Amino acid sequence: MATVGIIANPASGKDIRRLVSYGTVFDNQEKVNIVRRIILGLSAVGVARVLYMPDYYGIVPQALDGLRREDKVSLRVERADIELTADQQDSLNAAIFMRESGVGCIVTLGGDGTNRMVAKGCGNIPLLPVSTGTNNVFPGMIEGTVAGMAAGVVALGIADGPPAVMPTKKLVIYKKGQPVDIALIDAVTLRDRFVGARAIWETERLLQAVVTRGEPHNIGIASVVGNIEPVTPDSDEGMSLEFGTEGRLVLSPIAPGLIVKVGVKGYKKIRIGDEVRIIRKPCIIALDGEREVEVKEDEEACIKLTFDGPRVVDVKSVLSERVKKWAGERSKGWRINGF
Amino acid sequence: MKTMTYVEALRDGMRFEMNKDPNVYLAGEDVGIFGGCFGQTAGLYQEFGPERVIDTPITETAIIGHAVGAAASGLRPIVEIMFIDFTGVCMDEILNQATKMRYMFGGKAKVPMVIRTPCGAGVGAAAQHSQSLEAFFTHIPGMKVVMPSVAADARGLMIAAIRDDNPVMYIEHKGLLGVEGEVPEGDVIVPLGKADIKKEGSDVTIVAWSAMVGKAMSAAASLEKEGISAEVLDPRTLKPLDIDSILSSVAKTGKLVIVHEANKTGGFGGEIAALVADEGFDYLNAPIKRVTAPDSPVPFSPVLEKAYVPGEEKIIAAVKELFA
């Protein structure tokens, strides 16, 4: 039975960047609305079951409640049986539960931070990330209806493998030789001691960064790389940067509406498997835009580039493949779900 | 002395204090360029600018609430509630905040603010724009309530209200706004809590306030022709009430008629009657009479509204009952 997981993070897009820059206001009613469109998309292509991450707000149940009567969907909607903690741990626990339940695809609603948590638990299950966060590189702005259809096609097994489902890179953070966390886009060290309000906005505190990708159209620290020497998501390289005002000044959009000159002292391309040592300590490592890992003066820490990030659905390719398959099936006299 | 209408006089009172004290400002719905619903604030916006004559959104709760905060932080707001009927939507700010702060804080806060608001029927505005709700506010410890009946008092009470360190309900009657009178100029106040004998008399005391003062005066003139000498007393401030002046008058006349436009039950007339019964029972040689609106909402039809508002003839009839 084709099952799709939905992880809609109620807390994405609320952080301090709304205060210090012009962070998007993505309220939960809109997330409910997007989930409705995803469910309708899933239902239309014939997905039988949805497994969702519960939250205190009840994004998915509210989405179902608000469906018009004539839009009654045939799929079964079930709650992932996890204990709620009302923090980012929920996304991870839900991803693990979904992986263990054998879902065929997971749709995430959130930003880079949400996807990072999901990536820690989803294993080989393809992700379809829909952006609802503040600074996003990993998820794209995709219409929910289409995202639902694409996720359904993947879960039904109609499309898999490149170009429909693409591998991604990942950074692994090591402390004293042990992997402690990951990042999908960037790991940035800051002259800070506390996680605090999590987001990054004070560029004068930047020390070092390692990125899996960075293109000029990105936002956040990835944009700095994008504006020096772009690294594409599919290339087998990353970049290591050191910040400092004595270096080159790179005009970069580091948060919504916040375009600043970031001083880059040095940078170099790195290869898959390379490890970058963290030199300036104590520091905080921000992972995909959120301050997460604290590194003390005497702690050995490094960041390693790998290619075993989550597999990600390319909506365009998936839906194109589906059309190609239909053409073949129609010629055999098949019909899929009313088409 | 200068001839002014009631509305000009109350405006001149605000202007006088605003010129004198930079901490005085005016805020309310349409008090700015529009000049107030009845022209009460006309010209002040041009004179003092948008920083001191402030148009608020339609937001009675925030109008009173913000004034409480501003007053407690050192300003002297004059805030307008467009019709006294609308105090229903900001009663917490009046009842539990403005008037309670000082006491609750052990006397360590001052809340000098004036709530200016029009009352009264007679303009065909029906039940939600015509009431006389003064008794509500007299029931709140911490509140002062003034109700001028003539232009001179409108100005003098305004200045006194602004200078007072307590919340003051300044209730202006819509029907009086255009009435002219002689008004003293300069720094002349009418102290709060001081009644005014509008006409001396020896046979009966008529206590009336706001628009009822005029009607009581006409009634007294008619009664005079019939040989009844009525004393007309305008308390001007209901809280604090100048009960001593009322008692002295009743001591002289032995009879008391109280006239107000508000509904009878729970009206402030009942309070005055009780006070006089308590402290001046021996002066009385007749029952105390009240002439008030009936216990109904204010009706719309001019015919019904006329029947609702107490008139001269009702006052005369009530007085005559005491001499029957």
Next chain:
Amino acid sequence: MEVTKETLLGFYETMVTIRTFEEKAMELFAAGYIPGFVHLYIGEEAVATGVCANLTERDFITSTHRGHGHLIAKGGKIDLMMAELMGKVTGYCKGKGGSMHIADVDLGILGANGIVGAGQPIAAGAAFACKYKKEDNVCVCFFGDGASNRGTFHEALNLASVFNLPVIYVCENNLYGISNCQRDHMNVSDISDRAASYGIPGVSVDGNDVMAVYEAAAEAVKRARKGEGPSMIECKTWRHRGHFEGDPGIYKSAKEQEAWIKKDPIIKLEKKLLEYEYASEDELNAIKDTAKERIEAAVEFAKNSPDPEPEDVLRDVYAD
């Protein structure tokens, strides 16, 4: 954001003082020394501490029925507070206000408030006064998740926004309006989302992380001082006790209780302080002992203070 060891130890001291004060109030209430209602702040200490650390004596706050923490964090004197809780004449309000009405206008504390949501327009007014006098001081309005359902919230935020007032609305979302869980009293999960309707920025932070609160408040206060207008910070937190003392809190599950107790803001900070070697276990204990001593002294002061005289009833109704 740069935060020194001294700042952090200061946070710790304030939070511990609040906790100790509240635990003492709990004990005194149970023993019958405190009449009326007492609403305790235990579990929410990081919010008042992190916010007020950005304020000076010239700045204003409006508080709530659960106000002891705000007062202590804003510099309120604990002996006068304790005496007020016991209704003594030496108390902040000469025994006329009690727990729900403590104020210190000289310190910019415009009072705890017994009416949920009433502080919101009052805070706009204090901020209006700051702006009117062309000073760079600001006002912080503390309120709860329940209060964000009041009409005052709408009117005050709208007014603050259109007048561009230097006010910071700090929502202490402790998940409950008395016994009503947030999901049963509103259909939004993040109260900060509501700010957008007024055209002001709203952010949500971990209200049990004093650093997160401090940082967000620092930005909001900075913004207000520069004349850039109001903002809202929602601090997600949880009250450990019932709505008031005597409320057993049967509407909260044991599991929920367990999860939140683990996130205790004081323990969280304590761990950091030790981890960073900003203080030793002994030094932290010394801070706790000092707080205890101060509060014991306040209790002694209060207990030994006279009651008001019956004729005081009529004093302070009006200013002369």
